[in-house]
Amino acid sequence: MSKLWDKGVDLDKAVEAFTVGKDTALDNVLIPYDCKASIAHARMLGEMGYLENNEVEKLVMELENIINLHREDNFSIHVSQEDCHTAIEEYLVEQLGDVGKKIHTARSRNDQVLTALRLYYKEALQEIIELGESWIKILGKFGQENYDVSFPGYTHMQKAMPSSIVMWAGAYADGMKDDLSMLKSVAKLIDQSPLGSAAGYGVPIKIDKEMTAKEMGFDRVQKNPIYCQISRGKFELSILHGLGQIMLTINRLASDLILFSMAEFGYVSLPDHFCTGSSIMPQKKNPDVLELLRGSYHIISGYETQVKGLTANLISGYNRDIQLSKEPVIQGINLGIDCLTISAAVIEALKINKGICKAAMTEELYATEKAYKMVKEGISFREAYRKVAESIKREK
Numbered sequence: 271m272s273k274l275w276d277k278g279v280d281l282d283k284a285v286e287a288f289t290v291g292k293d294t295a296l297d298n299v300l301i302p303y304d305c306k307a308s309i310a311h312a313r314m315l316g317e318m319g320y321l322e323n324n325e326v327e328k329l330v331m332e333l334e335n336i337i338n339l340h341r342e343d344n345f346s347i348h349v350s351q352e353d354c355h356t357a358i359e360e361y362l363v364e365q366l367g368d369v370g371k372k373i374h375t376a377r378s379r380n381d382q383v384l385t386a387l388r389l390y391y392k393e394a395l396q397e398i399i400e401l402g403e404s405w406i407k408i409l410g411k412f413g414q415e416n417y418d419v420s421f422p423g424y425t426h427m428q429k430a431m432p433s434s435i436v437m438w439a440g441a442y443a444d445g446m447k448d449d450l451s452m453l454k455s456v457a458k459l460i461d462q463s464p465l466g467s468a469a470g471y472g473v474p475i476k477i478d479k480e481m482t483a484k485e486m487g488f489d490r491v492q493k494n495p496i497y498c499q500i501s502r503g504k505f506e507l508s509i510l511h512g513l514g515q516i517m518l519t520i521n522r523l524a525s526d527l528i529l530f531s532m533a534e535f536g537y538v539s540l541p542d543h544f545c546t547g548s549s550i551m552p553q554k555k556n557p558d559v560l561e562l563l564r565g566s567y568h569i570i571s572g573y574e575t576q577v578k579g580l581t582a583n584l585i586s587g588y589n590r591d592i593q594l595s596k597e598p599v600i601q602g603i604n605l606g607i608d609c610l611t612i613s614a615a616v617i618e619a620l621k622i623n624k625g626i627c628k629a630a631m632t633e634e635l636y637a638t639e640k641a642y643k644m645v646k647e648g649i650s651f652r653e654a655y656r657k658v659a660e661s662i663k664r665e666k
Contacts, residue, residue, distance in 0.1 A: 294347040296596050297354035301340045301347075303389040304354050304382060305333040307465060308373060310485035314478050315375055325369045332365050333358070355382045376477050378469040380588050384498055385465045387596070389486060391509060394603045395457045401610040402450045402516060406443045408614050413439030421537050421627035422635055432635050435622060438526070445519040453512040460505045463488035467495035470587045499588050503581030506599045510574040513606045514567070520613050521567035524560040527620070531557055536626040541619050559616060566609050573598035637662060 309330050316326035336358060339345040347357040356379075362370030416435035423433030463483035466473070472495045479491045492498050530537040540557055548554035576598045580591055637658050644654035 292597060294349055294351070294353070296600055297347055297357075298340075299600060300383075300386040300390055301345060301354045301358070302337045303393075304358055304386040305337050305340075306389060307382065307385040307482075307486060308358065309333050310482040311377060311465060312373060313485060314482045315372070317481060318477060320375050320475075321372060325372065328366050328369055329362065329373055332362055332370075336361060353379070353383070354386070355379050376468070376473045376475055377465065380469045381464050381467045381498065383593075384467070384502060385463065385486070387502075387599075388460055388462070388464060388488075388505075391460050391505070391599075391603075392457065392487075394607075395453060395460075395509070398513070398516070398603070398606055398610065399450055399453055399457070401607065401614070402446055402453070405610055405614045405617075406446050406450075408617050409439050409443045409446070412617050412620065413437075413443070416622045416624075419622055419624055419627050420631055422630050422632075429632065429635055431638055432631065435627075442519060442523045445522075446516065449512070449515040449519055452515055456505075456508045456512045458489070459508060461489040462492035463490070464492045464498035464501075467492070467498035470499040471495050496586055500584075500586055502592050503577060503584075503595055506577050506595050507574065507581065509599060510570065510577060510602050513602055514570050514574055516606060517567040517570045517609060520609055521564050523613070524563040527616070528557055528560045528564065531560075535630075536623055537630070539621045539623060540616070541621070544616065544619055559612060563609055563613055563616075566605055569605060570602050573602040634662065 312321065312326050312329040312333070315321040316323060321329070336345055345357070345361075347354055351357045351360060359370065359373060362373055364370070413436040416439075419435040420432055421435065421438075422429045423431045463479065463486060465482045465486070466477050466479035479493075483491045492501065527538060527540075529535060531540055540555075540560075542555065544557075544559055545555045546558045547556065577595045580595050584591060641651065641654040641658045644657065645651050649657075
Protein backbone atom coordinates (compact mmCIF):
# COMPACT_ATOMS: atom_id res chain seq x y z
CA MET A 271 0.00 0.00 0.00
CA SER A 272 1.57 3.28 -1.08
CA LYS A 273 1.01 6.75 0.31
CA LEU A 274 -0.58 9.49 -1.77
CA TRP A 275 2.64 11.47 -1.50
CA ASP A 276 4.95 8.47 -2.14
CA LYS A 277 8.04 9.31 -4.22
CA GLY A 278 9.76 5.94 -4.02
CA VAL A 279 11.53 6.45 -0.66
CA ASP A 280 10.53 4.21 2.24
CA LEU A 281 9.59 6.13 5.36
CA ASP A 282 11.32 5.17 8.60
CA LYS A 283 8.85 2.88 10.48
CA ALA A 284 9.24 4.69 13.81
CA VAL A 285 8.66 8.03 12.11
CA GLU A 286 5.68 6.56 10.25
CA ALA A 287 4.09 5.34 13.48
CA PHE A 288 4.74 8.68 15.18
CA THR A 289 3.38 10.85 12.37
CA VAL A 290 0.30 8.70 11.80
CA GLY A 291 -0.43 8.73 15.54
CA LYS A 292 -4.09 7.96 16.28
CA ASP A 293 -5.38 9.00 12.88
CA THR A 294 -6.28 5.49 11.74
CA ALA A 295 -8.71 5.27 14.69
CA LEU A 296 -9.88 8.89 14.71
CA ASP A 297 -10.49 8.96 10.96
CA ASN A 298 -12.94 6.09 11.23
CA VAL A 299 -15.62 8.62 12.16
CA LEU A 300 -14.78 10.71 9.08
CA ILE A 301 -15.12 7.94 6.45
CA PRO A 302 -18.77 8.59 5.46
CA TYR A 303 -18.20 12.36 5.41
CA ASP A 304 -15.12 12.07 3.21
CA CYS A 305 -17.13 9.82 0.86
CA LYS A 306 -19.96 12.36 0.77
CA ALA A 307 -17.48 15.09 -0.15
CA SER A 308 -15.86 12.84 -2.76
CA ILE A 309 -19.25 12.15 -4.36
CA ALA A 310 -19.86 15.90 -4.68
CA HIS A 311 -16.33 16.37 -6.03
CA ALA A 312 -16.74 13.58 -8.62
CA ARG A 313 -20.01 15.06 -9.88
CA MET A 314 -18.38 18.48 -10.18
CA LEU A 315 -15.44 16.99 -12.12
CA GLY A 316 -18.00 15.45 -14.46
CA GLU A 317 -19.78 18.76 -14.97
CA MET A 318 -16.45 20.44 -15.71
CA GLY A 319 -15.51 17.80 -18.28
CA TYR A 320 -12.64 16.18 -16.36
CA LEU A 321 -14.60 12.93 -15.98
CA GLU A 322 -16.93 11.06 -18.34
CA ASN A 323 -20.50 10.46 -17.16
CA ASN A 324 -19.91 6.73 -16.78
CA GLU A 325 -16.78 7.43 -14.73
CA VAL A 326 -18.76 9.65 -12.38
CA GLU A 327 -21.39 6.94 -11.99
CA LYS A 328 -18.77 4.31 -11.17
CA LEU A 329 -17.06 6.54 -8.60
CA VAL A 330 -20.35 7.47 -6.93
CA MET A 331 -21.41 3.82 -6.77
CA GLU A 332 -18.16 2.74 -5.13
CA LEU A 333 -18.14 5.66 -2.70
CA GLU A 334 -21.68 4.78 -1.63
CA ASN A 335 -20.48 1.19 -1.26
CA ILE A 336 -17.71 2.37 1.10
CA ILE A 337 -20.33 4.18 3.22
CA ASN A 338 -22.28 0.92 3.48
CA LEU A 339 -19.14 -1.07 4.30
CA HIS A 340 -18.29 1.45 7.02
CA ARG A 341 -21.79 1.22 8.44
CA GLU A 342 -21.32 -2.56 8.70
CA ASP A 343 -17.85 -2.08 10.26
CA ASN A 344 -16.20 -3.68 7.23
CA PHE A 345 -13.94 -0.85 6.05
CA SER A 346 -10.51 -0.49 7.63
CA ILE A 347 -7.73 2.10 7.58
CA HIS A 348 -4.21 0.64 7.78
CA VAL A 349 -1.28 2.43 9.40
CA SER A 350 0.55 2.49 6.07
CA GLN A 351 -2.41 4.40 4.59
CA GLU A 352 -2.16 7.07 7.31
CA ASP A 353 -5.76 8.30 7.06
CA CYS A 354 -9.24 7.70 5.65
CA HIS A 355 -8.51 9.75 2.52
CA THR A 356 -5.76 7.38 1.37
CA ALA A 357 -7.78 4.30 2.37
CA ILE A 358 -10.75 5.50 0.32
CA GLU A 359 -8.68 6.41 -2.73
CA GLU A 360 -6.82 3.10 -2.66
CA TYR A 361 -10.13 1.26 -2.51
CA LEU A 362 -11.39 3.21 -5.53
CA VAL A 363 -8.21 2.45 -7.49
CA GLU A 364 -8.45 -1.23 -6.53
CA GLN A 365 -12.06 -1.39 -7.72
CA LEU A 366 -11.93 0.97 -10.71
CA GLY A 367 -8.30 1.16 -11.82
CA ASP A 368 -7.43 4.40 -13.61
CA VAL A 369 -10.90 5.85 -12.94
CA GLY A 370 -10.15 5.67 -9.22
CA LYS A 371 -6.92 7.58 -9.77
CA LYS A 372 -8.87 10.50 -11.25
CA ILE A 373 -10.79 11.31 -8.02
CA HIS A 374 -7.89 13.34 -6.63
CA THR A 375 -7.99 15.78 -9.55
CA ALA A 376 -8.25 19.40 -8.31
CA ARG A 377 -7.96 18.67 -4.59
CA SER A 378 -5.51 17.92 -1.80
CA ARG A 379 -5.70 15.91 1.38
CA ASN A 380 -5.69 19.32 3.09
CA ASP A 381 -9.06 20.42 1.75
CA GLN A 382 -10.30 16.83 1.98
CA VAL A 383 -9.82 16.67 5.74
CA LEU A 384 -11.17 20.20 6.20
CA THR A 385 -14.33 19.27 4.30
CA ALA A 386 -14.85 15.92 6.01
CA LEU A 387 -14.38 17.51 9.43
CA ARG A 388 -16.71 20.39 8.54
CA LEU A 389 -19.44 17.94 7.46
CA TYR A 390 -18.93 15.90 10.65
CA TYR A 391 -19.10 19.04 12.80
CA LYS A 392 -22.31 20.20 11.12
CA GLU A 393 -24.06 16.91 11.84
CA ALA A 394 -22.67 16.60 15.37
CA LEU A 395 -23.66 20.15 16.32
CA GLN A 396 -27.18 19.54 15.05
CA GLU A 397 -27.39 16.44 17.25
CA ILE A 398 -26.12 18.39 20.26
CA ILE A 399 -28.59 21.21 19.64
CA GLU A 400 -31.47 18.73 19.43
CA LEU A 401 -30.33 17.01 22.63
CA GLY A 402 -30.07 20.40 24.34
CA GLU A 403 -33.58 21.37 23.29
CA SER A 404 -34.88 18.04 24.61
CA TRP A 405 -32.94 18.65 27.84
CA ILE A 406 -34.70 22.01 28.29
CA LYS A 407 -38.12 20.39 27.82
CA ILE A 408 -37.32 17.63 30.33
CA LEU A 409 -36.14 20.15 32.92
CA GLY A 410 -39.19 22.34 32.26
CA LYS A 411 -41.50 19.36 32.78
CA PHE A 412 -39.68 18.48 36.00
CA GLY A 413 -40.18 22.04 37.27
CA GLN A 414 -43.87 22.06 36.39
CA GLU A 415 -44.47 18.69 38.03
CA ASN A 416 -43.12 20.18 41.27
CA TYR A 417 -44.59 23.66 40.79
CA ASP A 418 -45.91 23.87 44.36
CA VAL A 419 -42.66 22.84 46.10
CA SER A 420 -40.70 25.57 47.89
CA PHE A 421 -37.25 25.07 49.33
CA PRO A 422 -34.47 27.36 50.61
CA GLY A 423 -32.42 29.54 48.32
CA TYR A 424 -28.78 30.02 49.32
CA THR A 425 -26.11 32.68 49.14
CA HIS A 426 -22.62 32.07 50.54
CA MET A 427 -23.79 28.48 51.24
CA GLN A 428 -26.18 29.85 53.87
CA LYS A 429 -29.97 30.03 53.81
CA ALA A 430 -30.99 33.29 52.14
CA MET A 431 -34.53 33.60 50.75
CA PRO A 432 -37.38 31.32 49.66
CA SER A 433 -36.87 29.52 46.38
CA SER A 434 -38.82 26.85 44.55
CA ILE A 435 -38.19 23.81 42.41
CA VAL A 436 -39.79 25.50 39.39
CA MET A 437 -37.58 28.60 39.81
CA TRP A 438 -34.47 26.44 40.24
CA ALA A 439 -35.27 24.29 37.19
CA GLY A 440 -36.14 27.35 35.13
CA ALA A 441 -32.75 28.92 35.88
CA TYR A 442 -30.85 26.03 34.34
CA ALA A 443 -33.30 25.74 31.44
CA ASP A 444 -32.73 29.43 30.65
CA GLY A 445 -28.98 28.87 30.89
CA MET A 446 -29.16 26.01 28.40
CA LYS A 447 -31.23 28.16 26.03
CA ASP A 448 -28.44 30.75 25.99
CA ASP A 449 -25.83 28.01 25.54
CA LEU A 450 -27.69 26.63 22.53
CA SER A 451 -28.00 30.13 21.08
CA MET A 452 -24.21 30.37 21.15
CA LEU A 453 -23.81 26.90 19.62
CA LYS A 454 -26.25 27.75 16.83
CA SER A 455 -24.04 30.74 16.01
CA VAL A 456 -21.06 28.39 15.85
CA ALA A 457 -23.02 26.04 13.55
CA LYS A 458 -23.70 28.99 11.25
CA LEU A 459 -20.05 30.04 11.36
CA ILE A 460 -18.71 26.65 10.26
CA ASP A 461 -21.34 26.16 7.55
CA GLN A 462 -18.78 27.02 4.83
CA SER A 463 -17.38 24.63 2.23
CA PRO A 464 -13.56 24.63 2.00
CA LEU A 465 -13.50 22.10 -0.86
CA GLY A 466 -11.49 23.45 -3.77
CA SER A 467 -8.96 25.28 -1.63
CA ALA A 468 -6.62 22.28 -2.15
CA ALA A 469 -3.38 22.69 -0.19
CA GLY A 470 -4.30 26.24 0.73
CA TYR A 471 -3.61 28.07 -2.52
CA GLY A 472 -6.30 26.84 -4.89
CA VAL A 473 -5.80 24.83 -8.09
CA PRO A 474 -4.66 26.00 -11.55
CA ILE A 475 -7.68 24.58 -13.36
CA LYS A 476 -11.30 25.70 -13.49
CA ILE A 477 -13.60 24.11 -10.88
CA ASP A 478 -17.07 24.88 -9.54
CA LYS A 479 -16.85 25.32 -5.76
CA GLU A 480 -20.44 26.59 -5.60
CA MET A 481 -21.67 23.32 -7.05
CA THR A 482 -19.81 21.12 -4.56
CA ALA A 483 -20.93 23.34 -1.66
CA LYS A 484 -24.56 22.95 -2.73
CA GLU A 485 -24.17 19.20 -3.29
CA MET A 486 -22.86 18.75 0.27
CA GLY A 487 -25.49 20.98 1.87
CA PHE A 488 -23.23 23.87 2.87
CA ASP A 489 -24.71 27.33 3.20
CA ARG A 490 -21.84 28.99 1.33
CA VAL A 491 -18.31 28.65 -0.01
CA GLN A 492 -15.30 29.60 2.08
CA LYS A 493 -13.65 31.56 -0.71
CA ASN A 494 -10.13 32.48 0.39
CA PRO A 495 -8.01 29.29 0.16
CA ILE A 496 -5.46 30.47 2.73
CA TYR A 497 -8.24 31.27 5.20
CA CYS A 498 -9.61 27.77 4.68
CA GLN A 499 -6.38 26.47 6.18
CA ILE A 500 -5.98 28.99 9.00
CA SER A 501 -9.63 28.66 10.01
CA ARG A 502 -8.83 25.13 11.15
CA GLY A 503 -8.31 25.53 14.85
CA LYS A 504 -10.33 28.75 15.00
CA PHE A 505 -13.56 26.93 14.15
CA GLU A 506 -12.67 24.04 16.45
CA LEU A 507 -12.10 26.47 19.32
CA SER A 508 -15.54 27.95 18.72
CA ILE A 509 -17.07 24.48 18.89
CA LEU A 510 -15.27 23.58 22.11
CA HIS A 511 -16.10 26.94 23.69
CA GLY A 512 -19.79 26.47 22.87
CA LEU A 513 -19.65 22.93 24.27
CA GLY A 514 -17.92 24.31 27.34
CA GLN A 515 -20.84 26.63 28.04
CA ILE A 516 -23.26 23.69 27.85
CA MET A 517 -21.01 21.66 30.11
CA LEU A 518 -20.75 24.52 32.61
CA THR A 519 -24.55 24.58 32.90
CA ILE A 520 -24.54 20.82 33.49
CA ASN A 521 -21.63 21.18 35.93
CA ARG A 522 -23.49 23.69 38.10
CA LEU A 523 -26.72 21.68 38.02
CA ALA A 524 -24.83 18.51 39.02
CA SER A 525 -23.12 20.38 41.87
CA ASP A 526 -26.51 21.50 43.19
CA LEU A 527 -27.91 17.99 43.02
CA ILE A 528 -24.90 16.49 44.78
CA LEU A 529 -25.44 18.96 47.63
CA PHE A 530 -29.24 18.73 47.72
CA SER A 531 -29.16 14.90 47.74
CA MET A 532 -26.86 14.71 50.79
CA ALA A 533 -28.57 13.26 53.86
CA GLU A 534 -27.92 16.58 55.63
CA PHE A 535 -30.17 18.28 53.05
CA GLY A 536 -32.31 15.54 51.52
CA TYR A 537 -34.29 17.80 49.19
CA VAL A 538 -33.88 15.38 46.28
CA SER A 539 -33.11 11.69 45.90
CA LEU A 540 -31.61 9.65 43.08
CA PRO A 541 -33.06 6.18 42.49
CA ASP A 542 -30.86 3.31 43.66
CA HIS A 543 -30.17 2.15 40.09
CA PHE A 544 -28.51 5.50 39.34
CA CYS A 545 -26.10 5.21 42.28
CA THR A 546 -23.01 3.15 43.07
CA GLY A 547 -21.83 1.62 46.34
CA SER A 548 -18.66 1.17 48.33
CA SER A 549 -16.44 -1.88 48.48
CA ILE A 550 -16.06 -1.44 52.25
CA MET A 551 -19.03 0.61 53.52
CA PRO A 552 -22.33 -1.26 53.11
CA GLN A 553 -24.49 1.84 53.64
CA LYS A 554 -23.04 3.94 50.83
CA LYS A 555 -25.20 5.24 47.98
CA ASN A 556 -22.88 7.36 45.88
CA PRO A 557 -23.92 9.91 43.21
CA ASP A 558 -21.02 8.98 40.90
CA VAL A 559 -23.04 9.91 37.82
CA LEU A 560 -23.41 13.49 39.11
CA GLU A 561 -19.75 13.71 40.07
CA LEU A 562 -18.68 12.59 36.60
CA LEU A 563 -21.06 15.10 35.00
CA ARG A 564 -19.57 17.80 37.21
CA GLY A 565 -15.99 16.78 36.34
CA SER A 566 -16.63 16.50 32.60
CA TYR A 567 -16.82 20.28 32.28
CA HIS A 568 -13.14 20.45 33.20
CA ILE A 569 -12.29 17.81 30.58
CA ILE A 570 -13.96 19.94 27.88
CA SER A 571 -12.21 23.02 29.23
CA GLY A 572 -8.90 21.13 28.96
CA TYR A 573 -9.64 20.21 25.34
CA GLU A 574 -10.27 23.87 24.56
CA THR A 575 -6.96 24.86 26.17
CA GLN A 576 -5.21 22.13 24.19
CA VAL A 577 -6.54 23.42 20.86
CA LYS A 578 -5.75 27.03 21.84
CA GLY A 579 -2.14 26.05 22.32
CA LEU A 580 -1.94 24.04 19.10
CA THR A 581 -3.46 26.86 17.04
CA ALA A 582 -1.29 29.72 18.24
CA ASN A 583 2.03 30.76 16.63
CA LEU A 584 1.47 28.83 13.39
CA ILE A 585 2.42 30.55 10.14
CA SER A 586 -0.23 30.77 7.43
CA GLY A 587 -0.87 27.69 5.35
CA TYR A 588 -1.03 24.10 6.55
CA ASN A 589 1.09 22.94 9.48
CA ARG A 590 1.05 19.34 10.71
CA ASP A 591 0.69 20.49 14.34
CA ILE A 592 -2.94 21.36 13.67
CA GLN A 593 -3.72 17.72 12.97
CA LEU A 594 -3.34 17.13 16.71
CA SER A 595 -6.52 19.17 17.23
CA LYS A 596 -8.61 16.39 15.69
CA GLU A 597 -8.64 14.18 18.79
CA PRO A 598 -9.68 16.75 21.44
CA VAL A 599 -12.51 18.05 19.25
CA ILE A 600 -13.89 14.59 18.45
CA GLN A 601 -13.53 13.55 22.10
CA GLY A 602 -15.16 16.79 23.23
CA ILE A 603 -18.13 16.30 20.93
CA ASN A 604 -18.60 12.71 22.10
CA LEU A 605 -18.38 13.75 25.75
CA GLY A 606 -20.88 16.58 25.24
CA ILE A 607 -23.38 14.20 23.63
CA ASP A 608 -22.94 11.68 26.45
CA CYS A 609 -23.35 14.28 29.19
CA LEU A 610 -26.49 15.81 27.68
CA THR A 611 -28.01 12.35 27.34
CA ILE A 612 -27.10 11.16 30.85
CA SER A 613 -27.99 14.39 32.64
CA ALA A 614 -31.43 14.38 30.97
CA ALA A 615 -31.97 10.83 32.25
CA VAL A 616 -30.92 11.94 35.76
CA ILE A 617 -33.40 14.83 35.76
CA GLU A 618 -36.22 12.53 34.68
CA ALA A 619 -35.38 10.11 37.51
CA LEU A 620 -35.10 12.70 40.33
CA LYS A 621 -37.47 12.44 43.26
CA ILE A 622 -38.36 15.55 45.27
CA ASN A 623 -38.76 14.97 49.00
CA LYS A 624 -41.57 17.46 49.57
CA GLY A 625 -41.76 17.01 53.34
CA ILE A 626 -38.06 17.74 53.83
CA CYS A 627 -38.27 20.77 51.52
CA LYS A 628 -41.23 22.14 53.51
CA ALA A 629 -39.49 21.58 56.86
CA ALA A 630 -36.41 23.43 55.60
CA MET A 631 -38.45 26.60 55.02
CA THR A 632 -37.47 28.08 58.37
CA GLU A 633 -38.32 31.54 59.70
CA GLU A 634 -35.09 33.34 58.77
CA LEU A 635 -35.81 32.83 55.07
CA TYR A 636 -38.64 35.37 55.36
CA ALA A 637 -36.56 38.18 56.93
CA THR A 638 -36.40 40.22 53.71
CA GLU A 639 -40.13 39.76 53.20
CA LYS A 640 -40.77 41.11 56.71
CA ALA A 641 -38.66 44.17 55.96
CA TYR A 642 -40.62 44.90 52.79
CA LYS A 643 -43.92 44.60 54.64
CA MET A 644 -42.69 47.50 56.78
CA VAL A 645 -41.66 49.40 53.64
CA LYS A 646 -45.23 49.08 52.37
CA GLU A 647 -46.33 50.73 55.64
CA GLY A 648 -44.11 53.76 54.91
CA ILE A 649 -40.94 52.85 56.83
CA SER A 650 -37.66 53.37 54.95
CA PHE A 651 -35.97 50.18 53.84
CA ARG A 652 -32.86 50.84 55.95
CA GLU A 653 -34.96 51.36 59.09
CA ALA A 654 -37.03 48.25 58.32
CA TYR A 655 -33.84 46.26 57.70
CA ARG A 656 -32.48 47.34 61.12
CA LYS A 657 -35.70 46.49 62.95
CA VAL A 658 -35.87 42.98 61.45
CA ALA A 659 -32.17 42.39 62.18
CA GLU A 660 -32.68 43.40 65.80
CA SER A 661 -35.69 41.12 66.19
CA ILE A 662 -33.69 38.19 64.82
CA LYS A 663 -30.87 38.98 67.22
CA ARG A 664 -33.29 39.03 70.18
CA GLU A 665 -34.77 35.69 69.17
CA LYS A 666 -31.33 34.13 69.26
